[in-house]
Amino acid sequence: AQKITQTxxxxxxxxxxxxxxxxxYDTSDQSYGLFWYKQPSSGEMIFLxxxxxxxxxxxxxxxxxxxxxxxxxxxxxxxxxxQLGDSAMYFCxxxxxxxxxxxxxxxxxxxxxx
Amino acid sequence: xxxxxxxxxxxITVTGKKxxxxxxxxxxxxxxxxxxxxxxxxxxxxxxxxxxxxxxxxDVPEGYKVSRKEKxxxxxxxxxxxxxxxxxxxxxxxxxxxxxxxxxxGPGTRLTVT
Numbered sequence: 578a579q580k581i582t583q584t585x586x587x588x589x590x591x592x593x594x595x596x597x598x599x600x601x602y603d604t605s606d607q608s609y610g611l612f613w614y615k616q617p618s619s620g621e622m623i624f625l626x627x628x629x630x631x632x633x634x635x636x637x638x639x640x641x642x643x644x645x646x647x648x649x650x651x652x653x654x655x656x657x658x659x660q661l662g663d664s665a666m667y668f669c670x671x672x673x674x675x676x677x678x679x680x681x682x683x684x685x686x687x688x689x690x691x
Numbered sequence: 692x693x694x695x696x697x698x699x700x701x702x703i704t705v706t707g708k709k710x711x712x713x714x715x716x717x718x719x720x721x722x723x724x725x726x727x728x729x730x731x732x733x734x735x736x737x738x739x740x741x742x743x744x745x746x747x748x749x750d751v752p753e754g755y756k757v758s759r760k761e762k763x764x765x766x767x768x769x770x771x772x773x774x775x776x777x778x779x780x781x782x783x784x785x786x787x788x789x790x791x792x793x794x795x796x797g798p799g800t801r802l803t804v805t
Contacts, residue, residue, distance in 0.1 A: 581733070608791070609791065610791035612793070614796075620779065620798065620799045620801070621796065621798050621799060622781060622796035622799075624793060624795075624796075627793065629791060668733060668734070670734075672791055672794075673791075674789070674790060674791055675789055676789075677722075677724075677739055677741070677747070677788060677789075678724060678736040678739060678749060678750075679726075679734070679736075679783075679794055681726075681733035681734040681735070682733050683731050683732060683733045684733055
């Protein structure tokens with residue numbers, strides 16, 4: 578069975594600073610993908626970034642980067658230069674190559690302070 | 692515009708009154724799925740469909756039904772809603788059922804059962 582653990586229920590960060598949101602996962606599969614989604618207060622799920630289990634480089638998308646440490650089974654999201662609009666719920670999720678669903682963590686609420 | 696649509700976006704109903712939440716995608720995706728989101732639990736899969744006329748249970752299927760008669764539509768049916776089905780529901784689709792494909796999410800349906 579697959580499992581995603583997000584240990585930080587809530588985080589605060591000062592505007593313009595960087596923040597790391599933690600995500601650890603558990604799977605016996607060799608081929609899988611890790612995803613991060615943002616959910617603002619309006620409720621929609623916004624895809625942020627993806628990392629494949631065989632990707633050697635850490636994924637980056639603009640101000641988002643994924644710190645992938647395969648041996649430690651962690652896939653932390655790093656947001657650089659935080660903005661007020663980054664305040665939202667963030668979900669880490671994974672999907673195996675032969676799986677039929679995304680498995681989600683419980684989420685981390687991020688609040689950016691001005 | 693490529694998108695997943697859900698209707699209604701908000702629904703308040705009473706226990707036992709049958710309801711249907713519609714989901715439609717315009718990307719010719721084979722795979723569609725329903726999730727429910729509850730505080731502290733993240734998103735959990737209810738049902739999924741690998742293609743037309745192919746559906747299967749996810750992690751929390753009790754009290755729900757689905758059908759996939761057309762590729763673009765995947766309605767979620769609550770035959771006799773109960774208060775424990777009060778939740779935020781998401782429909783999602785991806786190109787294929789297998790493989791690590793990004794899932795595209797609908798805007799969500801907030802359901803309250805009194």
